[in-house]
Amino acid sequence: MVVxxxxxxxxxxxxxxxxxxxxxxxxxxxDVREKGSGNAGTTNMLRSVGKxxxxxxxxxxILKGVVAIGIAILLGYIPDMNRELLVQISGVAVILxxxxxxxxxxxxxxxxxxxxxxxxxxxxxxxxxxLVFALVLMILTRMVSVGSCAAAILFPVLTLFIDDHYTVxxxxxxxxxxxxxxxxxAIIVLFNHRSNIKRILNGTENKVSLKK
Numbered sequence: 567m568v569v570x571x572x573x574x575x576x577x578x579x580x581x582x583x584x585x586x587x588x589x590x591x592x593x594x595x596x597d598v599r600e601k602g603s604g605n606a607g608t609t610n611m612l613r614s615v616g617k618x619x620x621x622x623x624x625x626x627x628i629l630k631g632v633v634a635i636g637i638a639i640l641l642g643y644i645p646d647m648n649r650e651l652l653v654q655i656s657g658v659a660v661i662l663x664x665x666x667x668x669x670x671x672x673x674x675x676x677x678x679x680x681x682x683x684x685x686x687x688x689x690x691x692x693x694x695x696x697l698v699f700a701l702v703l704m705i706l707t708r709m710v711s712v713g714s715c716a717a718a719i720l721f722p723v724l725t726l727f728i729d730d731h732y733t734v735x736x737x738x739x740x741x742x743x744x745x746x747x748x749x750x751x752a753i754i755v756l757f758n759h760r761s762n763i764k765r766i767l768n769g770t771e772n773k774v775s776l777k778k
Contacts, residue, residue, distance in 0.1 A: 570655055573641055577634040577656040581663020581680060584670045585626040586611050593619045599673060606667075607675035609710050609774070624679050627664065631683025634660035639687075639734060649734045654747040657684040661754055676758035678714045681751060685721065688744070691731040692724045708773040711762035718755035722748040 586606040590598035594615045599606050601614035608627065612620035638656035642649035661681055667674040685693035699720055700713035707713070725748045729741045756763070765771035 569641060569644060569647060570652065573638055573652055574655050574659045576637060577659035578663040579668070580630050580634050581660035581665075582667035582669045582674075583630065584664070584667045584674050586623045586675060587670050589619050589623055589626075590615050603772070605675060606670070606673065608679055612774075627675070627679035628683035628686075630664065631657070631660055631680040631685075632687050633683075635684055635687040635733075642734060649736065650739070650743050653688060653734050654744070657688065657747065658750055658754075660684065661751060665754065665758055676714070677755055678717075681718070681755060684751070687733060689728070689732045689741075692721065692728055695724060696720055704774070709766065709771050710774055711759050711771060712766060715756055715759050715763065718752040722752055724748075 584606050586598050586608070590596060590601075590611060598610055598614050602610045603613075604610070608620050608624040611623045634656045635653055638652040639649075641647065642652050661677040661684065663674075664677050664680045665674050666672040682693065682697060685696055687693075696717040700717035702713075703716050704710055704713035722745060725741045725744045727741075729735075732741060732744070735741070735743070762771060
């Protein structure tokens, strides 16, 4: 039990390192949460600070998920550990940390980039499918939120049909062991996009200029 609690704390603290706030202050001299949509994420960084800062933020946010799951995998080598549970605890905690960062007043981002990092390390096949699916929808609709929400919904569906390429999957188990976990992650992402979903339904959601 102690190991699982330690994993949750470590992952949450990793997630709480909000790079968009750090980089916006470094590159532009202001807190990105005070500009644009008020969200501490890549899209608002792109609109408020610029492409360079947004790209660096995106990579760092993805790496948060990668590092958190990597630590869970290493801790899974401790005897009698439920390795799948460690990964799931880490994934949920790092995304919650990103959303409610203890270092930045519990006001963070929406967790999409960090979720991508979690998915790519947990199962690269599912991660890539969700990424491509999201990018196609983003290009077609020019709305980042549409791709993000759709990919979040797709994740649980894929766990029902894909049993291969899981970094951690004990012999005899199927990918369905990650189904409840995938629903939790999807709910977190959708909850964080609740205002975007309202704007999508109202036809007022902000669009990204592909030319820029």
